[in-house]
Amino acid sequence: MSPDPKARIAAxxxxxxxxxxxxxxxxGIPNLIPEFLGPDSGVxxxxxxxxxxxxxxxxxxxxxPDLIDAAKQPITALPGAAYFDSASSFAMIRxxxxxxxxxxxxxxxxxxxIANWAVPGKDVLGVGGAMDLVVGARRVIVTMTATSSRGQxxxxxxxxxPLTAAGAxxxxxxxxxxxxxxxxxxxxxxxxxxxxxxxxxxVTTAPFVVTLEESHVG
Amino acid sequence: MSPDPKARIAAxxxxxxxxxxxxxxxxGIPNLIPEFLGPDSGVxxxxxxxxxxxxxxxxxxxxxPDLIDAAKQPITALPGAAYFDSASSFAMIRxxxxxxxxxxxxxxxxxxxIANWAVPGKDVLGVGGAMDLVVGARRVIVTMTATSSRGQxxxxxxxxxPLTAAGAxxxxxxxxxxxxxxxxxxxxxxxxxxxxxxxxxxVTTAPFVVTLEESHVG
Amino acid sequence: MTATLTTAxxxxxxxxxxxxxxxxxFGLVGAPLSLIDALVDHSDATDLTIVSNNIGEPGRGLGxxxxxxxxxxxxxxxxxxxxxxxxxxxxGEIEATLVPQGTFAEAIRAGGAGIGGFFxxxxxxxxxxxxxxxxxxxxxxxxxxxxxxxxVALVYxxxxxxxxxxxxxxxxxNFNPLMATAASLTIAEAGEILDVGELEPESVVTPHLYxxxxxxxx
Amino acid sequence: MTATLTTAxxxxxxxxxxxxxxxxxFGLVGAPLSLIDALVDHSDATDLTIVSNNIGEPGRGLGxxxxxxxxxxxxxxxxxxxxxxxxxxxxGEIEATLVPQGTFAEAIRAGGAGIGGFFxxxxxxxxxxxxxxxxxxxxxxxxxxxxxxxxVALVYxxxxxxxxxxxxxxxxxNFNPLMATAASLTIAEAGEILDVGELEPESVVTPHLYxxxxxxxx
Numbered sequence: 001m002s003p004d005p006k007a008r009i010a011a012x013x014x015x016x017x018x019x020x021x022x023x024x025x026x027x028g029i030p031n032l033i034p035e036f037l038g039p040d041s042g043v044x045x046x047x048x049x050x051x052x053x054x055x056x057x058x059x060x061x062x063x064x065p066d067l068i069d070a071a072k073q074p075i076t077a078l079p080g081a082a083y084f085d086s087a088s089s090f091a092m093i094r095x096x097x098x099x100x101x102x103x104x105x106x107x108x109x110x111x112x113x114i115a116n117w118a119v120p121g122k123d124v125l126g127v128g129g130a131m132d133l134v135v136g137a138r139r140v141i142v143t144m145t146a147t148s149s150r151g152q153x154x155x156x157x158x159x160x161x162p163l164t165a166a167g168a169x170x171x172x173x174x175x176x177x178x179x180x181x182x183x184x185x186x187x188x189x190x191x192x193x194x195x196x197x198x199x200x201x202x203v204t205t206a207p208f209v210v211t212l213e214e215s216h217v218g
Numbered sequence: 219m220s221p222d223p224k225a226r227i228a229a230x231x232x233x234x235x236x237x238x239x240x241x242x243x244x245x246g247i248p249n250l251i252p253e254f255l256g257p258d259s260g261v262x263x264x265x266x267x268x269x270x271x272x273x274x275x276x277x278x279x280x281x282x283p284d285l286i287d288a289a290k291q292p293i294t295a296l297p298g299a300a301y302f303d304s305a306s307s308f309a310m311i312r313x314x315x316x317x318x319x320x321x322x323x324x325x326x327x328x329x330x331x332i333a334n335w336a337v338p339g340k341d342v343l344g345v346g347g348a349m350d351l352v353v354g355a356r357r358v359i360v361t362m363t364a365t366s367s368r369g370q371x372x373x374x375x376x377x378x379x380p381l382t383a384a385g386a387x388x389x390x391x392x393x394x395x396x397x398x399x400x401x402x403x404x405x406x407x408x409x410x411x412x413x414x415x416x417x418x419x420x421v422t423t424a425p426f427v428v429t430l431e432e433s434h435v436g
Numbered sequence: 437m438t439a440t441l442t443t444a445x446x447x448x449x450x451x452x453x454x455x456x457x458x459x460x461x462f463g464l465v466g467a468p469l470s471l472i473d474a475l476v477d478h479s480d481a482t483d484l485t486i487v488s489n490n491i492g493e494p495g496r497g498l499g500x501x502x503x504x505x506x507x508x509x510x511x512x513x514x515x516x517x518x519x520x521x522x523x524x525x526x527x528g529e530i531e532a533t534l535v536p537q538g539t540f541a542e543a544i545r546a547g548g549a550g551i552g553g554f555f556x557x558x559x560x561x562x563x564x565x566x567x568x569x570x571x572x573x574x575x576x577x578x579x580x581x582x583x584x585x586x587x588v589a590l591v592y593x594x595x596x597x598x599x600x601x602x603x604x605x606x607x608x609x610n611f612n613p614l615m616a617t618a619a620s621l622t623i624a625e626a627g628e629i630l631d632v633g634e635l636e637p638e639s640v641v642t643p644h645l646y647x648x649x650x651x652x653x654x
Numbered sequence: 655m656t657a658t659l660t661t662a663x664x665x666x667x668x669x670x671x672x673x674x675x676x677x678x679x680f681g682l683v684g685a686p687l688s689l690i691d692a693l694v695d696h697s698d699a700t701d702l703t704i705v706s707n708n709i710g711e712p713g714r715g716l717g718x719x720x721x722x723x724x725x726x727x728x729x730x731x732x733x734x735x736x737x738x739x740x741x742x743x744x745x746g747e748i749e750a751t752l753v754p755q756g757t758f759a760e761a762i763r764a765g766g767a768g769i770g771g772f773f774x775x776x777x778x779x780x781x782x783x784x785x786x787x788x789x790x791x792x793x794x795x796x797x798x799x800x801x802x803x804x805x806v807a808l809v810y811x812x813x814x815x816x817x818x819x820x821x822x823x824x825x826x827x828n829f830n831p832l833m834a835t836a837a838s839l840t841i842a843e844a845g846e847i848l849d850v851g852e853l854e855p856e857s858v859v860t861p862h863l864y865x866x867x868x869x870x871x872x
Contacts, residue, residue, distance in 0.1 A: 020438050022645045044438065044645070048755065049680045050825045052643045065683065066812070066824040072681045072735070079633035080599045082640035083824055085831045085859070086680070086707075087763040090756030094550035094776060095617060097645050118781070125743060125750055126734030127782065132756030135776045136550055162781045238656050240863045262656065262863070266537065267462045268607045270861045283465065284594070284606040290463045290517070297851035298817045300858035301606055303613045303641070304462070304489075305545040308538030309767035312558060313835060315863050336563070343525060343532055344516030345564065350538030353558045354768055380563045542767070549760070552773035552791040573770040605856065638823065639857050 005145055005175035011036040012192060013102055013143045013173045017043045024048060024093065024133055026103030027071045029143040033102060046098055048129040050089050053081025070129065090129065093136040101137035103130065105144050105169075107159045110206035112169035112181040114142060115161035124162070134168040146174040146203040155179065155186075155204045176200050179208060187211045223363055223393035229254040230410060231320055231361045231391045235261045242266060242311065242351055244321030245289045247361040251320060264316055266347040268307050271299030288347065308347065311354040319355035321348065323362050323387075325377045328424035330387035330399040332360060333379035342380065352386040364392040364421045373397065373404075373422045394418050397426060405429045439600025439624070439650040444474035447623045447649040448590075451481045455587040458544070458615040459488040459498060463517060466608035467497045468592040468625040470654040475501060475590075482506040487544070487586055489537065489611055490514050491521035505529070511584065513537035534564060539581050541614060546583035548617025548646075553582045589619035592653070593642065596626035597633070600647030601640045609641065616646045623649045657818025657842070657868040662692035665841045665867040666808075669699045673805040676762065676833040677706040677716060681735060684826030685715045686810040686843040688872040693719060693808075700724040705762070705804055707755065707829055708732050709739035723747070729802065731755035752782060757799050759832060764801035766835025766864075771800045807837035810871070811860065814844035815851070818865030819858045827859065834864045841867045 010032035017023055017033075019042025025033055034056065037043055045054035047069040054069060055076035062076070069075045077083075084092075092098055105116040114134050118124040134140050144154055155172060172179040177200050178190040186208040188200060197210055228250035235241055235251075237260025243251055252274065255261055263272035265287040272287060273294035280294070287293045295301075302310075310316055323334040332352050336342040352358050362372055373390060390397040395418050396408040404426040406418060415428055448471060451457060457475075461467025472492075475481070484507050491510050492498030499518050501507055507524075509531040515521045525532040535543070536558050546554055559565040560577035569580040591612040594605035602624055604612060616622045624647045666689060669675060675693075679685025690710075693699070702725050709728050710716030717736050719725055725742075727749040733739045743750040753761070754776050764772055777783040778795035787798040809830040812823035820842055822830060834840045842865045 042438075046645070047825075049683075050828050051637075052645060053637070064824065066826040068680070068683050068825055070680075072683070077637060077824070080597055080601060080635075080644070081637045082601055082643035083638050083822075083827055084640075084643065085822075086755070086759040086828045087832050090759050091545075091549035091617065092643070092645060094756050094760075094774065095548045096550060097548075097617070124781070125740050125752060126732040127752055127754050128732045129755040131754040131776050131780065131782070136756070163779060165776075166779045260656075264863070265607075267465075268610050270863060271855070282606065284608040286462070286465050286607055288462075290465070295606070295855060298815055298819060298853075298862070299855045300819055300853075300861035301604075301609055301856050302858075302861065303604075304537070304541040304610050305614050308541050309763075309835065310861070310863060312538050312542075312556065312768035313766045314768060315766075315835070342563070343522050343534060344514040345534055345536050346514045347537040349536040349558050349562065349564070354538070381561060383558075384561045542769070546772070550774070551760070552775065552789075552794070552796040554764070554772040555770035556768070557770065571770075576770070578770040603856070609856075636857075638821070638827075639854075 007032055008175050008193060009143045009173050012178065013141055016141055016171060017041065017100060019043065021099040022046050023100040023102065024098050024137065028104040030102040030104065031071065046092065048089050048093060050084050050086060051077060051081060053078045090132050093132050096136060096138055098137045100139045100141060101133040102141045102143055103133060105142045106161045107154050107156050108142050108169050108172050109159045110157050110186045111184055112167045113159045114164045114168050115159040116164045118162040120161065130164050134165040139170045140168050141171040141173065142169050143173050146176050153203050153205045155206045157206050185209060189213045225250055226393050226411060227361045227391050230396065231359055234359055234389060235259065235318060239317040240264050241318045241320065242316050242355065246322040248320040248322065249289065266307050266311060268302050268304060269295060269299060271296045308350050311350050314354060314356055316355045318357045318359060319351040320359045320361055321351060323360045324379045325372050325374050326360050326387050326390050327377045328375055328404045329402055330385045331377045332382045332386050333377040334382045336380040338379065348382050352383040357388045358386050359389040359391065360387050361391050364394050371421050371423045373424045375424050403427060407431045438644050439647040441598065442649050442651060444470045444651045445478040447471065447651050448474045448479050450621055451475060451479055451588050453481045453483045455481060456485040456487060458586040458589040458619055459486060460591040460610065460612035460615050461488065462610040463490055464493060464497050466592050466610050466612055468590045469497060471590040471623060471625045471651060472497055472501065476504065483508045485509040485511065487511045487584055489540065490517045493518050494520050509533065511535060513540045536564060541611060543581050543584040544611065544614040544618045547585040548614065551583055553580050555580055584618065586619040587621065589615040589622045591616045591622065592625050594627045595630060595635065596624060596650055597630045597635050599632055600624065600644035600650050601635050602642035602647065603635055603639055604641055613642050616642045621648050622646055623651060625651045625653050627653050656862050657865040659816065660867050660869060662688045662869045663696040665689065665869050666692045666697050668839055669693065669697055669806050671699045672701045673699060674703040674705060676804040676807040676837055677704060678809040678828065678830035678833050679706065680828040681708055682711060682715050684810050684828050684830055686808045687715060689808040689841060689843045689869060690715055690719065694722065701726045703727040703729065705729045705802055707758065708735045711736050712738050727751065729753060731758045754782060759829060761799050761802040762829065762832040762836045765803040766832065769801055771798050773798055802836060804837040805839065807833040807840045809834045809840065810843050812845045813848060813853065814842060814868055815848045815853050817850055818842065818862035818868050819853050820860035820865065821853055821857055822859055831860050834860045839866050840864055841869060843869045843871050845871050
């Protein structure tokens, strides 16, 4: 078990992805997911700046200035990749052709509202593709620590930060557990790494129901 | 002077096209225009089924089943041509990037309304790209005989046939004359092949003003 | 997802009676003739709504399906290229929805791109805009057009790779890349099926996430 | 029209104070850096509205123009990549219009394609939809977005031919092909300028009718 909660969240989120699925990974924790996908995962990565078929990070000697991901980091492209313009890329996202978006968030509410782009009172000058992704992707997985750096719960009854989209989250993975939004209901479906329901309740202000499916050894 | 009025109309219409212009040619008389464009005309032909840079008709031995124009006739492509899908092709047309559309019509009105796709009481089941072209092209040149096969005037006070678009024509070339729509006014600007103003008046029910610019020897 | 390789007969078995089926091609150029033949020979799905620029030609392409009486409705820009389709409409055997070709292409793109509707000046003030919402934007009359979706799209590409990436040749591209994006299930027929990595990533027109089943052209 | 070959300094002399200028690139990847430098060094046009996904980086790309105080307004999805742009907004020195990246791309495409406006679910119910017309379509809240046009577009392509056909490399494509369609005047900077016929017609992404001036990258 990794001592880094972010790596543990990424590892668990990676298990949500199925062979053949087209997946867009946001900045932060989602960007750690490729480390936990085996070479035969069959997962196909999409980056909204115009590439389907993102490969591993390049070696330093192999950097291509024309080949970056949406975090503006160097990447490679796998055989069978395709490049396209930004309108085509977002047509994929907005038209429901990207199977999964995995992204970080500031808050997720009991009904799946996501706030991940703006903090009131701070600069609200970057939204990027966040709104497009959470609205367009067929399945939205939020990866985030259970509490903020100041210890505030992030799975909340109602978002206090500006929304990215209403009712958009399908799965929330924290270092403690997995929540699923099913029929508008927030369900705790899995405890991670020895966490208890009480542990989750202590850092969650959203009401949720406990419907544990199985236990994973972390 | 060609004895065929349609060829004479095409020849005169060809003179309206300037080097570098992107031009879409409709079915019928417009399709005769390439014969009257010199090899150095600099006119670039667009066909809405997905090609910029239409070349001459191929020799019989040179037919390519994947290369046709919007009339579904075999064509060739010139060096520097580009292929694109139909939405991209109509984006060019509708976005005002095609300089000129030349097309036939059943009627043109005194204010430039064009009727060219449907005859009342007959099948109204094909419109193709006509409406897109007359609305989108920067300049619309109508080429048609002055009267119908039944001797009815085609430059009329008001269209009796279903409209393709309102106020869309810029130039009308018949075997008798050239009309231009300027500031919403229909102007007879040129007489062709020895025709007189009376000849034009006799087959035109639209009111027009006579502002002859110059005389062409046909 | 990535595409699965299958036969034409197996692929078209996904089409159910009452489905809306998009069929690529401009006339017969770029039409998925093997898939159409399989639909004609190996499926008894009927009561179909066909979205295609034309309804084939007499006894060719979709013209075969028409003769079988399996088309309930056509959405097209040009029924006229098949006189049997025109006759079937006039006899009340099939319902016809005529759409300007640019609007047809744009509406299919919108269907694939998650656009809820768009305003275009094309068709405003004409018979084809009757019953449609209008709005004046910047002084120009516009019509509101909705997206077009389908249950199944049948498309043709000259080349595919085994993932389902598609490349189109010359004017056989036309509506195919648009339709590939706009259906719940996309079946592609390819002239040549290449190994992964043999298509240049910049030259892929339809990335494989749009293609569900891939069939070799007969 | 076909493109004219010129120098960066000459090309950008077409930009006037008060103009809206689109600038391609995702961050600095695919940005037309020679044209931006020419605008910085050889033009005194000021009071500019810049349409670009980012406002460069500090002192790089559009960041140079920002430091000169020549930007009045930015329309972007992500100002945050240049902290100096954020500071300029917060100091009231430039006006910021923040748009979700997919809407940004789609609105530029719409500007080029003659679309008067489009409905998208992205942004509905969020702060970025405030003041925008909303409509529920098929049970989903949509926002009406207008097209984005510019006076001048500056784009970068790895390869051009002398007619002005453009080909983009890898993820340097991004917004460039969209912006090339959406301005009254398009200036393209190319890494390599090839003879006519050297680009494969199927691989041309921006056909030359969109390109007015062509400049070799410095």
